[in-house]
Amino acid sequence: MRLALALRGQECPSDAALVLAGLCLNVAAACLAAFALYCLSLEVTTKAGGEGKAFAALCAVLFLLNPATCFFVALYSESCYSFLTFSGLLCLVMGLKSLRSG
Numbered sequence: 693m694r695l696a697l698a699l700r701g702q703e704c705p706s707d708a709a710l711v712l713a714g715l716c717l718n719v720a721a722a723c724l725a726a727f728a729l730y731c732l733s734l735e736v737t738t739k740a741g742g743e744g745k746a747f748a749a750l751c752a753v754l755f756l757l758n759p760a761t762c763f764f765v766a767l768y769s770e771s772c773y774s775f776l777t778f779s780g781l782l783c784l785v786m787g788l789k790s791l792r793s794g
Contacts, residue, residue: 721771722764728778
């Protein structure tokens with residue numbers, strides 16, 4: 693990557709800037725994963741009343757406060773994987789609900 697930037701005549705970002713950018717992306721992906729889990733829990737548990745909102749919020753909070761949260765702020769792909777998994781499951785559940793009602 694540094695060679696490609698050098699060939700284009702651009703300055704290479706420092707290692708600290710790259711690490712900071714990675715951390716910011718992982719924290720954003722972890723927040724998006726928590727929101728996707730909230731929406732998924734809400735979609736699965738909500739009946740006629742609003743009782744599913746408290747459970748969905750609890751799921752999202754426990755997801756963010758679990759002991760493995762250190763992997764969501766480190767430069768690993770777990771936060772992105774969690775976001776994509778929860779989003780995919782949400783699309784699946786919403787698709788199944790529309791097929792049943794449609």
